[in-house]
Amino acid sequence: NAGVTQTPKFQVLKTGQSMTLQCAQDMNHNSMYWYRQDPGMGLRLIYYSASEGTTDKGEVPNGYNVSRLNKREFSLRLESAAPSQTSVYFCASSLPGLAGEHRTQYFGPGTRLLVL
């Protein structure tokens, strides 16, 4: 049981290049999330998927797209990378919440992205 896995662990891009961050979970969770974490700013939600086949914008979606490929996999794409997208990206998953409650989110190891 690997939990939540992310690839790659580290990536350097030049401005304007594109890339896809991959995330997979083997916990049979319905909900998956992409966050970015910058120093002193905590976790900011980019996109989430409440269930297979659905995706929704979070707090900071501009410059990103997502695909919920199946129940296990949720990818994040940067179409034209910018230096402002330099950050650590975390994928997380959880069971669905009840009446506004949210079950615990389990995080992947993160992808460290540097855009030059």
Add this chain to the structure above:
Amino acid sequence: QKEVEQNSGPLSVPEGAIASLNCTYSDRGSQSFFWYRQYSGKSPELIMFIYSNGDKEDGRFTAQLNKASQYVSLLIRDSQPSDSATYLCAASGDQLIWGAGTKLIIKP
């Protein structure tokens, strides 16, 4: 805007003492609250969650919730150097609302 606020620290505590971490939240509709620990360069990992007013204990950790004051705290008893990390508080809303974290340093 819904917010969760934490003192960024660093909070320095002697080994063996009690570390007290605090968090306030703005959304009175938040039902559940989470404490995560994050070591430098690693991903957040859950310490505990709390739904009801009062205290919840798990080993050396105690979470306290006061919904009237919109206040959540985490106490770490018998602090160890391995407890040195950043502690993130989160409150439920449409999605989880995250604080920026408090850096805790346990001094041997």
